[in-house]
Amino acid sequence: MSKITITAALPYANGPVHIGHLAGVYIPADIHARVQRLRGEEVLFICGSDEHGVPITLRARKEGVTSQDVVDRYHKIIGDSFKELGISFDIYSRTSNATHKELSQAFFKNLYEKGAFKEIRSEQYFDEQAGQFLADRYIVGTCPSCKNEGAYGDQCEKCGSTLSPTELLNPKSALSGTVPMMKETVNWYLPLDEIQETFLNEWLGGKSHWKSNVYGQCKSWLNEGLRPRAMTRDLEWGVPVPIDGADGKVLYVWFEAPIGYISATKELRPDDWEQWWTGDSRLVHFIGKDNIVFHCIIFPAMLHLRGDGYVLPEQVPANEFLNLEGQKISTSRNWAVWLNEYLVEMPNRKDELRYVLTSIAPETKDSEFTWKDYQTRVNSELVGILGNFANRVLVLMQKYYEGVMPAVGTVREPYALFDRSGAGDHPMVVDYVRPVVDLLNNYQFRDAQFKMMELARLGNKYLAEHEPWKLVKTDAEATAMVLSEAVQVLYNLALLMEPFMPEASSRLLSQLGVSVSADDKQSFWLAGSQPGKWFELAEGHTLGAAGLLFQKIEDDVIDAQIAKLQATAASAAALAQAAGVATDSVVAGIEAKEEEAKPEVAYDDFAKLDLRVATVIACEKVEKADKLLKLTLQVGTEERTVVSGIALHFQPEEVVGKQVLLLANLAPRKMRGIESQGMILMAEDADGKLVFMSPSNSVAPGSSVS
RNA sequence: GGCGAGGUAGCUCAGGUGGUUAGAGCGCAGGAUUCAUAACCCUGAGGUCGGGGGUUCAAUUCCCCCCUUCGCUACCA
Numbered sequence: 166m167s168k169i170t171i172t173a174a175l176p177y178a179n180g181p182v183h184i185g186h187l188a189g190v191y192i193p194a195d196i197h198a199r200v201q202r203l204r205g206e207e208v209l210f211i212c213g214s215d216e217h218g219v220p221i222t223l224r225a226r227k228e229g230v231t232s233q234d235v236v237d238r239y240h241k242i243i244g245d246s247f248k249e250l251g252i253s254f255d256i257y258s259r260t261s262n263a264t265h266k267e268l269s270q271a272f273f274k275n276l277y278e279k280g281a282f283k284e285i286r287s288e289q290y291f292d293e294q295a296g297q298f299l300a301d302r303y304i305v306g307t308c309p310s311c312k313n314e315g316a317y318g319d320q321c322e323k324c325g326s327t328l329s330p331t332e333l334l335n336p337k338s339a340l341s342g343t344v345p346m347m348k349e350t351v352n353w354y355l356p357l358d359e360i361q362e363t364f365l366n367e368w369l370g371g372k373s374h375w376k377s378n379v380y381g382q383c384k385s386w387l388n389e390g391l392r393p394r395a396m397t398r399d400l401e402w403g404v405p406v407p408i409d410g411a412d413g414k415v416l417y418v419w420f421e422a423p424i425g426y427i428s429a430t431k432e433l434r435p436d437d438w439e440q441w442w443t444g445d446s447r448l449v450h451f452i453g454k455d456n457i458v459f460h461c462i463i464f465p466a467m468l469h470l471r472g473d474g475y476v477l478p479e480q481v482p483a484n485e486f487l488n489l490e491g492q493k494i495s496t497s498r499n500w501a502v503w504l505n506e507y508l509v510e511m512p513n514r515k516d517e518l519r520y521v522l523t524s525i526a527p528e529t530k531d532s533e534f535t536w537k538d539y540q541t542r543v544n545s546e547l548v549g550i551l552g553n554f555a556n557r558v559l560v561l562m563q564k565y566y567e568g569v570m571p572a573v574g575t576v577r578e579p580y581a582l583f584d585r586s587g588a589g590d591h592p593m594v595v596d597y598v599r600p601v602v603d604l605l606n607n608y609q610f611r612d613a614q615f616k617m618m619e620l621a622r623l624g625n626k627y628l629a630e631h632e633p634w635k636l637v638k639t640d641a642e643a644t645a646m647v648l649s650e651a652v653q654v655l656y657n658l659a660l661l662m663e664p665f666m667p668e669a670s671s672r673l674l675s676q677l678g679v680s681v682s683a684d685d686k687q688s689f690w691l692a693g694s695q696p697g698k699w700f701e702l703a704e705g706h707t708l709g710a711a712g713l714l715f716q717k718i719e720d721d722v723i724d725a726q727i728a729k730l731q732a733t734a735a736s737a738a739a740l741a742q743a744a745g746v747a748t749d750s751v752v753a754g755i756e757a758k759e760e761e762a763k764p765e766v767a768y769d770d771f772a773k774l775d776l777r778v779a780t781v782i783a784c785e786k787v788e789k790a791d792k793l794l795k796l797t798l799q800v801g802t803e804e805r806t807v808v809s810g811i812a813l814h815f816q817p818e819e820v821v822g823k824q825v826l827l828l829a830n831l832a833p834r835k836m837r838g839i840e841s842q843g844m845i846l847m848a849e850d851a852d853g854k855l856v857f858m859s860p861s862n863s864v865a866p867g868s869s870v871s
Numbered sequence: 872g873g874c875g876a877g878g879u880a881g882c883u884c885a886g887g888u889g890g891u892u893a894g895a896g897c898g899c900a901g902g903a904u905u906c907a908u909a910a911c912c913c914u915g916a917g918g919u920c921g922g923g924g925g926u927u928c929a930a931u932u933c934c935c936c937c938c939u940u941c942g943c944u945a946c947c948a
Contacts, residue, residue, distance in 0.1 A: 377875090377876070378875075378876050378877090378942090380875095381874090381875045381876060382874090382875055382876080382942080382943070383875095384874090384875075385873095385874045385875045385876095385943070385944085386874090386875095386943080386944090388874070388875095389873085389874070389943095389944070389945090454876085454941090454942065454943090455942075455943090457942095457943090458943080485876080485877090485941075485942085486941075486942085488941095493941085524883090524884095524896090525883070525884080529876085529877080529884090529885090530876070530877050530878090530884090530940095530941080531876095531877080531940080531941055531942090532883075532884075533882095533883065533884095535882095535883090537882095538882080538883065538897085541883095541897060541898085542883095542896090542897080544908090544910095545896090545897065545910090546896080546897085548908060548910075549908085549910055549911075550910090550911085552907095552908075552910090553907055553908070553910050553911065554907090554911085556906090556907055556908075556910090557906050557907040557910090557911080558906090558907095559907095560906060560907065561906050561907085564906075565906095611884090611885095612885080615885095615895080615896080618896090625907095625910095625911050625912070626911085626912065626913095628906075628907090628911080628912085629903095629904080629911060629912040629913085630912080632904085632905095632906085633906075634905075634906040634907095635906095637906095713908065715908085716908080717908060717910095
C-alpha cells in the first residue's frame with residue numbers, strides 16, 4: 166500500500182465549471198481516486214479554487230465589486246456543484262486562505278534563500294494616476310495587426326494575435342484611461358534555461374511513457390529552449406512577495422497555484438501533510454492540455470529546486486479539449502453547459518452526465534459533446550443496455566422466485582455462463598473484471614467504462630440465448646441455473662460500475678439486497694495484482710426492492726437545452742448577423758431548421774454596429790477560392806479591403822461601381838491570406854440568391870446608416 | 872513561420888513494430904423475439920484509413936511535400 170496524492174487542476178474562480186472541465190479533468194480524476202481507494206490504497210484527492218491573477222481583478226472592476234467578492238461567489242458555486250455531482254475530493258480548498266498564503270510564501274522564501282531566483286530589472290508600463298504597474302491585461306490599445314482599438318497588452322481578442330504591451334499603438338491604462346509611462350521595476354525570475362540543463366532535460370527524458378500529447382508538448386518546449394520566467398508580478402491581488410523591497414508585488418499565479426495543492430493538503434492534514442509530498446508517495450496531476458507546461462515543467466522545477474525530498478509527478482494524464490455542438494467551449498461567449506445549471510435543469514441525472522462525459526472523454530484528441538448524442542447514449546446505452554438488463558433480471562427473479570435466490574446444483578451445459586473446469590483465475594474475472602482494472606490503472610477511463618458495459622451486453626445476450634421465460638414452462642432446474650447466472654452477472658456489474666457511476670452502483674446493489682464490505686470490494690478491485698474474485702449470491706438470498714435504474718430522456722428535454730444554446734449563439738452573433746462568410750462559424754454549430762426570429766436585442770447592442778454606405782472601386786477573384794471576391798471599397802476618404810463570399814453570385818466586373826451596405830467595425834479576419842476589414846451586408850432570397858443592399862439614391866461613400 | 876497532437880465507415884471514436892477479409896458504439900436495412908423503459912438478440916449494407924509523391928515483393932501503417940483541425944510559440948508590419 167502506498168500513498169497516492171491525486172490533484173485535479175484548480176478551477177479558476179472567475180466562472181462556474183462546465184462540462185469541458187468535467188470531461189477533461191474532474192471526472193477522470195474522480196474515477197481514478199475512487200478506484201485507488203477501492204483497491205485499498207491510501208489516497209488524498211486534492212482540489213480547490215485558484216483565486217488570484219489578473220482576469221479576476223478585471224472581472225471585479227467590470228462588475229464594480231472587489232476581487233474577493235468575485236472569488237467568494239465562484240468558489241461557492243464551483244465547490245457546491247462539485248459536491249453535488251459527487252466528485253470525491255478529500256478537500257476542496259482555495260488559494261485565498263491563510264494556510265495557502267503562509268505556505269506559498271514559505272516556499273518562495275525557501276527558494277529565494279537558496280539563491281534559486283534571478284533578480285531582473287525591466288521597464289514596465291506604469292500608471293502614475295493609479296500609482297501602480299500595469300499587468301499586460303491592464304493595458305489597452307490599438308492592435309498593430311488588425312487596428313482593433315480594444316486590444317489587450319498580451320493579446321488581441323479580435324484577431325487573436327499574441328502581443329506584448331510595447332507593441333500596442335496608443336497604449337492606455339485600463340485603470341485610469343491615462344497614457345502609461347515606462348518605469349523600471351524588479352522581479353524575481355526562475356532561470357528555467359539553467360534548470361533545463363541541470364535537471365529538466367534528463368528528468369523529462371525519462372517520461373516517454375507519458376501520453377503522447379503530454380510528452381510531445383514538453384519536448385517541444387525543451388527543444389525551443391526554456392527562458393527565465395518571472396515568478397513575481399507588480400500587482401495587488403495575490404500572495405505578497407515575502408521579502409524586503411517587494412512592496413506592491415505578488416507571487417505569479419502559476420508559481421503559487423500549484424502550491425495550492427500542497428497547502429490544501431496541509432489544511433486537511435495539519436500533522437502529517439508532508440508525508441503526502443515526500444518519501445514514496447506517488448503524485449498524479451489531472452489537468453487539461455492548456456496546463457501542461459506548468460505541471461510538467463515549472464512546478465516540477467520548483468519542487469526539484471526545493472529539494473527536501475519533495476516528490477515529482479509520476480503521471481500527468483492531461484486531456485485534450487471537449488467541444489460543444491461543433492464549437493469550442495468559451496466562458497466569455499457563454500458557449501458552455503455549466504455544471505451548476507445542468508444539476509438544476511437535469512435533476513437526478515448525475516451519473517448520466519458522468520457516464521456520457523467519460524464515454525466521450527478527450528483522451529487522445531479533442532472530442533465533441535452534443536445534446537443529441539447525450540440523449541442517445543443515455544437512452545440506448547444506460548437505459549437500453551445496462552438498465553434494461555438489470556430490470557429484466559430483477560423482474561424475472563421476482564416473477565419466478567419472489568426475489569429469493571433459488572437452489573442451483575452444478576450449472577450444466579448449455580446453460581453455463583463460463584467454463585468451470587479450469588483451475589486458474591476465474592474466467593469472468595479474466596475476461597471482464599481484470600481488463601477494466603487494467604485499463605483504469607493505465608488511465609484509459611473511456612475504454613474501461615466501455616469494457617464494463619460489455620458485461621451488461623453479455624448479460625442481455627445470455628438471456629436472449631437461453632430464454633428463461635420459455636424454460637420456465639418446461640425445465641424448472643434450467644430456469645434456476647440461467648437466472649442465477651444472470652443475477653451473478655448483475656451483481657458483479659454493480660460492483661464494476663462503482664467508480665464510473667457511484668450512485669447507480671449503490672442503487673443497484675441495494676436492489677440486489679447486498680451491502681459489500683470494503684474488504685470484499687478490495688479483493689474485487691485488486692484483480693490483476695491478485696487473482697480477483699467473482700461475487701455470487703447464495704441460495705436463499707433475498708433481493709431488495711426493484712426499480713428502474715435510469716430513466717429515458719424525452720426529446721423535449723433535449724430540445725430545450727439545444728434551444729438554450731441557440732439563443733446564446735444568436736445573441737453572440739447578433740452584432741454580426743447577416744449573410745456572409747465571417748458569421749458562418751458563429752452560428753454553424755446548430756443550424757436552425759427554418760429562419761427563425763432572433764431574440765430581442767438592446768438598443769445599445771445595435772448601436773455598437775458601425776454601418777456605412779461604401780462604393781466598390783475595385784474587385785477581383787481570390788485565387789484558389791471558389792466563393793471569395795476581394796473588394797476594394799471607398800468609405801469616406803478611406804479605402805478598405807473586404808473579402809466577401811459572393812463569387813458564386815457575381816462576376817467581379819459587375820460589382821464595381823455599386824454602392825453597398827458595409828458593417829465597418831466587424832473584427833478583421835483573414836481569408837485566403839487576405840485581411841477582410843468589414844463585411845458587406847446582403848439580402849438572401851428564398852432560393853439562396855444574394856442581393857446587394859444599396860441606397861435608393863446614391864449617397865456619399867462613408868455615409869453612416871442608423 | 873516553427874513545434875506538438877490530430878485528420879480512419881452517415882455520426883462519435885478505437886487501432887495499426889508494414890503483410891491474408893481495417894474495428895467498436897450509435898444510426899440505417901432486414902430478420903427473430905416478448906422477460907424487459909417499442910427495450911433486448913441475430914444478420915447485413917457502408918471506408919481506395921486527408922491529398923500527392925517516394926522506399927518496399929507489399930503501406931492505411933515508414934520517409935518527403937501539400938491541404939486541414941486543435942494547441943503551444945515566434946516574427947513581421
